Amino acid sequence: MNNSVASTLRLAWASLRILLVLTVVCGVIYPLVVTGIAQGLFQDKANGSEVKVDGKVVGSELIGQSWNIKGTDKPDPKWFQGRPSNSKYDPMATGSSQLGASDPTLVKNVKAAKKQVAEFNGVPQSEVPKDAVTGSSSAIDPGISPDYAEIQVKRVAKANKVGVEQVEKLVQANTSGRTAGFLGEPSVNVLELNIALKELAQK
Numbered sequence: 093m094n095n096s097v098a099s100t101l102r103l104a105w106a107s108l109r110i111l112l113v114l115t116v117v118c119g120v121i122y123p124l125v126v127t128g129i130a131q132g133l134f135q136d137k138a139n140g141s142e143v144k145v146d147g148k149v150v151g152s153e154l155i156g157q158s159w160n161i162k163g164t165d166k167p168d169p170k171w172f173q174g175r176p177s178n179s180k181y182d183p184m185a186t187g188s189s190q191l192g193a194s195d196p197t198l199v200k201n202v203k204a205a206k207k208q209v210a211e212f213n214g215v216p217q218s219e220v221p222k223d224a225v226t227g228s229s230s231a232i233d234p235g236i237s238p239d240y241a242e243i244q245v246k247r248v249a250k251a252n253k254v255g256v257e258q259v260e261k262l263v264q265a266n267t268s269g270r271t272a273g274f275l276g277e278p279s280v281n282v283l284e285l286n287i288a289l290k291e292l293a294q295k
Contacts, residue, residue, distance in 0.1 A: 151287035156175065156177065156282060157283065158174075158180065170293075172248060172289070173225055173282070175233050202226065215263050223237050236279070238263065240280075242263065245263060254292055266284050266285040
């Protein structure tokens with residue numbers, strides 16, 4: 093065996109060993125360590141910030157969901173409703189409608205949605221906030237503004253046969269302030285609010 097062939101074989105064997113070592117380290121050991129740390133220290137977030145009721149997963153803190161009458165596309169008056177979703181809250185198909193602010197289609201849709209939201213909640217169109225008629229950029233935003241929650245209070249209280257003041261307290265209890273006191277806007281997580289509402293209605 094001449095020197096050039098021997099040198100080539102040595103390089104090939106060295107490359108193979110490096111490949112095997114990196115495969116084990118990066119493909120097995122590293123993922124196991126990261127997963128172990130995540131499950132040990134951040135289990136809730138690592139598993140998708142699941143929300144459970146009586147041990148059963150009912151959703152995620154990070155993903156909105158539909159609150160329609162079962163088997164229909166009509167909103168259920170018993171529940172607080174979230175923002176419109178271009179993807180019907182499908183986390184595998186996130187994204188906005190991509191329509192510009194002056195697009196005639198968007199303007200038409202917003203006007204129609206504003207009228208529908210006002211009628212559904214029994215309030216003047218002037219009281220309908222922006223997030224009630226426009227979707228978020230992700231289309232799966234789990235929260236709504238306190239203003240949007242507020243215009244739904246009377247309708248929800250009536251449908252569940254509970255006091256308006258009780259429902260208002262639930263909204264306040266489930267309103268999160270700005271992050272670090274100055275980032276973003278106050279928000280109400282619709283899933284958590286509706287879970288609290290269900291508990292109240294069952295008492």
